Amino acid sequence: MRSHRRRHPLDHVLIVGCADDLDDVGITLALLPPDAYGQVLIEAPAGATDCLTAPPRVAIHRVDPGRAGLEAAVSAWVEEWIPWEPDPRRAVAVWVGRQAGAVVDLDHLDLDHLTV
Numbered sequence: 001m002r003s004h005r006r007r008h009p010l011d012h013v014l015i016v017g018c019a020d021d022l023d024d025v026g027i028t029l030a031l032l033p034p035d036a037y038g039q040v041l042i043e044a045p046a047g048a049t050d051c052l053t054a055p056p057r058v059a060i061h062r063v064d065p066g067r068a069g070l071e072a073a074v075s076a077w078v079e080e081w082i083p084w085e086p087d088p089r090r091a092v093a094v095w096v097g098r099q100a101g102a103v104v105d106l107d108h109l110d111l112d113h114l115t116v
Contacts, residue, residue, distance in 0.1 A: 013038030013058065014077055014094045016070070016104060019048050021097025028095055029054045038093075039077060043070040043100065071104050 013036055017025040025042065029052060037057040042049050049062045063069045082092065096104065 011037065011091045011093070012081060014074075014081070014092070015040040015097075016074055016095070016100045017042050017097035018070070018099040019044035019065075020099040022048065022051065024097055026052055029058070032058065041070060041073045041077065070100065074104050 013032065015025055015028055015038070017040070019042070022042070022044065025040065029040070032055050034055050035057065036055045038059075040049075040052070040054060040058060040060040041063055042052075042060065043063045043065055045065065046062070049060055052060055054060055061073065063073050
């Protein structure tokens with residue numbers, strides 16, 4: 001088990017966006033606390049994410065344009081980070097940009113086991 005998964009509470013963020021969402025993603029990143037932990041998945045051409053800065057524990061991943069790419073990346077994140085057995089000490093926040101919402105079909109993800 002990875003050490004970051006042993007700490008409690010674990011607050012984890014996922015930020016999903018497209019090139020057209022970059023300004024909003026930048027604002028969202030600026031609002032995160034310095035100790036935030038998580039990932040940013042951006043569907044954009046090479047170099048487009050260079051303008052983004054994130055807290056040290058938030059990784060920015062660029063995904064090549066194309067519906068399957070961003071959707072596959074979000075699916076992989078859900079598979080890794082959303083447990084089937086909810087832990088009340090663990091908080092997950094997901095932000096999806098307006099343009100990314102049109103690209104990623106969140107309805108196909110099996111999130112029924114989550115408690116809100």
